[in-house]
Amino acid sequence: MKVSAGKSILSANDQQAARNLDRLTRDRLLAINILASPGAGKTSVIKRLLAALSPAHAVGVIEGDVASSIDTDAIVALGYPATQINTDGGCHLDAAMIDRALEALRLRGPGFLFIENIGNLICPTGFRLGESLRLLIASVPEGDDKPLKYPGAFATADAIVLNKMDLMPLVDFKMDSFLAAVRTVNRSVPVCNISCRNGMGFDALVGWLLEQGSRRPWMRR
Amino acid sequence: MKVSAGKSILSANDQQAARNLDRLTRDRLLAINILASPGAGKTSVIKRLLAALSPAHAVGVIEGDVASSIDTDAIVALGYPATQINTDGGCHLDAAMIDRALEALRLRGPGFLFIENIGNLICPTGFRLGESLRLLIASVPEGDDKPLKYPGAFATADAIVLNKMDLMPLVDFKMDSFLAAVRTVNRSVPVCNISCRNGMGFDALVGWLLEQGSRRPWMRR
Secondary structure, eight states, rough: HHHHHHHHHHHHHHHHHHHHHHHHHTTTTEEEEEEEEETTHHHHHHHHHHHTTTTTTTEEEEEESSSOOOHHHHHHTTOOEEEEOOOOOOOOHHHHHHHHHHHHHOOOOOOEEEEESOSSGGGGGOOOOSOSEEEEEEEEETTTTTHHHHHHHHHSSSSSEEOGGGGGGOOOOOOHHHHHHHHHHHOOEEEEOTTTTOOOHHHHHHHHHHHHTOOGGGGGO | HHHHHHHHHHHHHHHHHHHHHHHHHTTTEEEEEEEEEESSHHHHHHHHHHHHHHTSSSEEEEEESSSOOOHHHHHHTTTOOOEEEOOOSSSSHHEEEEEHHHHHHHHOOOOEEEEEESOOOGGGGOOOEEEEEEEEEGGGGGGGHHHSSSHHHHTTSSEEEEEOOGGGSHHHHHHHHHHHHHHHHOOOEEEOOOOOTTOOOHHHHHHHHHHHHHHHHHHHH
C-alpha cells in the first residue's frame, strides 16, 4: 500500500513536471534546477550567472527555502525578476510549486530560469520540476568525499560545480579524491571549478550554459 | 488519510525512541544526536570529543550515512567502537535504526554515545532517536543566515556549535547576524564557537557535555 501510494505521488509529480517543461519550452526558457547543501553558494552562483547572461538573455529566479525570503529580496534588489517558494518545513521543491511560481513570475524568453532548490543533497533528487538541466553545487569546505556519501544528487546532475576554490589552500581537500568520487557515481558529468569570491571558472560555466541553450532550437530568437 | 498515516508513523517512532532512551539510561549512556549540513564537520567534531572524553568515560559512535562507511572506518581505525547505518537514499535516521545499531554496538557506560545523523538540516529534525541531547553543528563557510532558512533544526537544538572558526577571516560571515538569527528561533540555546582544525572551543564544549552528564544521576559510577 505504501509503495503504490508513493508511486502515484511521484507519477503525479512527473506529470506536472512534464507540463512545466512544455510551458517553459513554449516560453523559450531553459530551466536549471540547482541542488546543493545549505551554504554551498547557490544564491551567489545564481547572482553571477544573472549578471553574465543578462541583458542579452531574459533571466529570472525561483527561490526555494524552508523559510525566509532573504535570497529573493537580494535578487530583486539587484533588479532581476524573482519569486519565492517557502515550503514551511518541506525538504524539497515539487513540480506543483513550480507551476504556481511560473504563474507568479510570468517570465518570457529566450533565456534562462534558475530554480534554487532547498539546501538538501537528498530529497530534491527524486522530484523533477520541469527543468532542462540539473546543476549540482558542491563546495570545497564540505570535503572531497561528498559524492560517495550523497550519490543520488551527484549521479543525476547534468553538471557539477565545485565552488569556494579560493578556500582550497586552507582546507584538507584532495581534488584527485573528489574527481575519483564523482566518477564513481557519474561517469560523464562535466565538473567546473569556480569561486564566487573571485570569479574564477565563470567563463567556462557561462559557456556551458550558452552551449546547452544553443542545442535547443526553441531558444533561438 | 495522509495526515493520520503520518501521525501514526511519527507516533511509532516516538514510542521506539522512548524505548531507546530507556535502554540507553539502563546502560548509563548519554546519547547525543548530531545534526548538520553535509560537510559541516560532524565526524571531525566527534573525533575530537572521543579523544577528550575517553578513556575516563566509555564512548562510542553510531554513524548515519545515505551510503558509504567512510566515517565508521575512520573512527574504528582510531580504536573507538562505532557502527554504521546506511539509509540507502533515506534522508534521516529513525528510532528503529538506532535500536538495531545499539544491538550491534553493545556499548556500556557510564559514558557518551554520539549519533551522527544524515547530513541534512530539515528531515532529521522531526525524528527523535532516544537521544538525551541534540547538538547542531553549523559552520562558518555556510553563512550567517542559516538559522532563518532552516529554523526547525536550530529551534530544537540543545546546543549549537559553530565550526570552522579558523576560516572566519576569509569569508563574509557576520557573527552578530548569526547570533541574532539564532535568537530569533531559539531564545536560550548555548552557542559554542569551535575549530576542529586548531582545537579552539573544545574545552568549553567538553565542559558542557560533562555538565550535562553530571545532571543525570544514572551517569555516576
